[in-house]
Amino acid sequence: MPKTLHPPWSHAVVQAVCTVLASTDWPGLTNSEIDRLLHAQGIELLDDLGWNKRDRLLMQLMGKQEADRAANCVIRFINDAMAPARHMQDRVRFDALRDALSEVLSLVGLKVNEEGRVAKAPAATTLDEVARLAGRLQNELKRRGVHQQVIHYCEEEILRKSIFHAVFEATKGVAERLRDLSGSTLDGADLVDHCFSTRVSPPVIRINDFRTETQVSEHKGFATMLKGAFGTFRNPPAHAARAAGGWTIAEPDALDLFSLLSYLHRKLDAAIVSRAAGH
Known part of the structure; x- marks a missing residue:
């Protein structure tokens, strides 16, 4: 200067x-x-x-x-x-x-x-x-190459730097995308079970050809990952008030979550939908 x-x-x-x-x-x-x-x-x-x-x-x-x-x-x-x-x-x-x-x-x-x-x-x-x-959060998400779908569901919260609500909305966005793909009206673990259940073949949604033992294992692991994301990052904020000192998340952890959600969305980009869900 x-x-x-x-x-x-x-x-x-x-x-x-x-x-x-x-x-x-x-x-x-x-x-x-x-x-x-x-x-x-x-x-x-x-x-x-x-x-x-x-x-x-x-x-x-x-x-x-x-x-x-x-x-x-x-x-x-x-x-x-x-x-x-x-x-x-x-x-x-x-x-x-x-x-x-x-x-x-x-x-x-x-x-x-x-x-x-x-x-x-x-x-x-x-x-x-x-x-x-x-624009710190935006710049960091861009640097990490975070999937556009992650940002789509929590863009306003990111602009306002509301980490608490951005995490909540971004995780909810994955469930919304599963409903869009499957036609289901379920939510949370029930939604994951319905979309990825191996009790019927092929599952409603599969992330690979679902033919070999390795592919089936990957499919099951992906479903478990989805449940883990919902249980850890969506359910607690839904039942806790940030202002009351309830559930909180640090910015570095939130950024890591956005990267995880980005991975989930990329896998869903290439997912195969076998049929519309009945409910």
């Missing part, structure tokens, strides 16, 4: 930046990484008074920003922390930090670009706008 003075950022924005960069979990910077970056800017390190990483970094950056009457020190810290050379061995960490920082920076009309530099971007004023402008 041009070497001009940037107006100071609010305490809330700087705190959000520090929450990302000094997260105690991956992909946050370590204490030694933070100290080196601060030292490079000539910011005097604080004595260890029991502060956690985030609060210590926040105090130092806010102090420097107040002294300079400009946010340049925060921008420089981000630029230095995101220098591509620092992330040569861990591109995933770079992408995670970049996406998370861009969400925060969208509130001041900025982002972290592909070069790891703070750059201009459309400004957001609401949390919904932050989610839409950052």
